[in-house]
Structures are given as C-alpha cells and as structure tokens.
Amino acid sequence: MDTAAPIGVFDSGMGGLTVLQAIRKALPQERLLYIADSGHAPYGDKSPEYVQQRALTLTRFLLEQGVKALVIASNTTTAAAADLLRSTFPVPIVAVEPALKLAVSSTKTGVVGVLVTVVTSQSTRFAALLERFRQDRTMIVQPAPGLVEQIEAGDLTSATTRALVERYVRPLLTAGADTIVLGSTHYPHLRPLITEIAGPEVLLIDTGEAVAAQLRRVLESRALLNQDQLRGDEQFWTSSDTQLARHVIPLLWGDAVDVQQLPEAFR
Structure with a gap:
C-alpha cells in the first residue's frame, strides 16, 4: 500500500468533523477524505440493518478512492456495523466508541x-x-x-x-x-x-483525540504513515444537498472547503 494514499473517514453527517479535526491535528501530513452521509441522517433513528448497508456503501466508495485506512466517525455505525466492515474489507478500520x-x-x-x-x-x-x-x-x-x-x-x-x-x-x-x-x-x-x-x-x-491516537498507532504498526513533510489536503463529499453542506461544513470545520456530491450509485 502506498504510504501517500489517503485515509477515509465517514459519518452519518457533520458530526465526524470533530474526529477529522483531531486526526488533522495528530497527523498533519496525511491526506483525508470525508463523507457526510447527511442524506441518510440521522442514523440514530434507523435500524441496524439500514446503518450496515450505508456503511458498506460508503466504505466501497472510499476504497474506490484508494484509501489505506478507514475511520468510522460515528458511534451509531460502530455499534451497528464495525464488526461487519472489519470482516468484509481488508483495510485497517478504526472505530469510535463512547469514552x-x-x-x-x-x-x-x-x-x-x-x-x-x-x-x-x-x-x-x-x-x-x-x-x-x-x-x-x-x-x-x-x-x-x-x-x-x-x-x-x-x-x-x-x-x-x-x-x-x-x-x-x-x-x-x-x-x-x-x-x-x-x-x-x-x-x-x-x-x-x-x-x-x-x-x-x-x-x-469525547473521543476525537483517542481515535486519532489509535489511528496513528495502526498506521505505524503497518508502516503506512505518510512520510511527506507537506501538510495533507482534505476532500469532502455529501449524500445530501451540496448547497447546505457548503454552508454547514465550513462553519463546523472552521475553514473554507469545497464539498462534492457523492455519485448517484453511492447516494
């Protein structure tokens, strides 16, 4: 696996940006891909089976982007789908849990x-x-x-x-x-x-710093840390209305960003 490959992060919506911020602080050189699955939010009132299907779909999209590791930035998804994702896909998967x-x-x-x-x-x-x-x-x-x-x-x-x-x-x-x-x-x-x-x-x-620390340990153990000294970039996708996402994500992220819509097959 190319050490310069990106890390994929997904959540039911904007919440996982708190985890993404912790990852960016801990691993400034890494490239980060983030999906806000806001078109299906909130996961908290969906069935476990529904959450599992969304987790599988989003993971497949991120794997198509060539990610070297995956972070489930959603406690609800961890509870419903972490074991399924780990048994289905070969990349290392770090999941959040209440601290x-x-x-x-x-x-x-x-x-x-x-x-x-x-x-x-x-x-x-x-x-x-x-x-x-x-x-x-x-x-x-x-x-x-x-x-x-x-x-x-x-x-x-x-x-x-x-x-x-x-x-x-x-x-x-x-x-x-x-x-x-x-x-x-x-x-x-x-x-x-x-x-x-x-x-x-x-x-x-909250669990942001702990997740970022665990991600670093996993990357180190597999010799996957990006050795580039330049700051990594971020890419954002949403399964919902891009106009709303382009307003809310920069507000929560704290900086101007572009937000793309997920391809229809993954929405």
Whole structure:
C-alpha cells in the first residue's frame, strides 16, 4: 500500500468533523477524505440493518478512492456495523466508541452521564461496553433524539437547540453527574452550549483525540504513515444537498472547503 494514499473517514453527517479535526491535528501530513452521509441522517433513528448497508456503501466508495485506512466517525455505525466492515474489507478500520473508560477514571461523584443516540443506547455492543467499564460507578444513559438534526442544520445556539440540551443534560446533573460522555461525534459541536448549561465544573469527554491516537498507532504498526513533510489536503463529499453542506461544513470545520456530491450509485 502506498504510504501517500489517503485515509477515509465517514459519518452519518457533520458530526465526524470533530474526529477529522483531531486526526488533522495528530497527523498533519496525511491526506483525508470525508463523507457526510447527511442524506441518510440521522442514523440514530434507523435500524441496524439500514446503518450496515450505508456503511458498506460508503466504505466501497472510499476504497474506490484508494484509501489505506478507514475511520468510522460515528458511534451509531460502530455499534451497528464495525464488526461487519472489519470482516468484509481488508483495510485497517478504526472505530469510535463512547469514552467510558476515561469517564469512569475521571468522575469524583461516581456518577457519569452518557449522551447517546437511540440506536447506540439499544445496541448490544454499547451494553457490553457499559458492563465492561461500569465498575462501581453509576452510569446514566441518556438518549438524545433531535440533537443530531440541529447540528446537521448548523443550528448550534438557537432556543430550540438550547431546549433540547436542557432536556437531556438537566436530569444527569440532578442525578449528581460530574462527568458527561458525549457519545455521538456530533455532540462536541455543542460543547459550548452544554458547558453553559452544565457549568464549567462538569467534565465533558469525547473521543476525537483517542481515535486519532489509535489511528496513528495502526498506521505505524503497518508502516503506512505518510512520510511527506507537506501538510495533507482534505476532500469532502455529501449524500445530501451540496448547497447546505457548503454552508454547514465550513462553519463546523472552521475553514473554507469545497464539498462534492457523492455519485448517484453511492447516494
């Protein structure tokens, strides 16, 4: 495999940009390809079978682009399809999972809140993860329907978004949580609003840096790190309306970018 080959990253929409930002910071020389599958978002209210089919389709597209590794930047997709993708495709695959281990070691009150999508909350993989890291801590799982849609629209601060965050975060605080796991890659985009509501003393944990570190370890172990000293570039695709994506992705990414529409066969 050519070490200069790109890394493919996909999510149900814009959420995985938080993971992409962490990868860019950790691996500045790598070429990055990102798919926002916004035409099928949110994955959180889809069946596992539906999510699996989208994951297979997007992975095939990225393999056609010659990627040397794949990152599943979606907790919902990890829960539904990570094992399937790893058994189907030969490239190394790094997947995100809610950062429960770090949360358990960080809490002082012994109460951890976990914000997740509905599909993640119901998955056997997530249940096993909870059981593995629960130890003697109280883990309060809070499904958060509606938040992904607000972020997909680029709406991070409106009264509607604030009301949803209040609805999902307030019960965690009432129960004594001093640590909240942002169990969807979309949710870190709402970090300022969540901090405003929860207070600065509540620790918010996401998985971007951990995923980037694991990706680096995988590339190193397979001698796939790009040795070029120049900064890598990024390419973006969407399965939805490009006009909306060309507005929202730069807003969340923090820089001007071009966004292409996925070919029809992969939409």
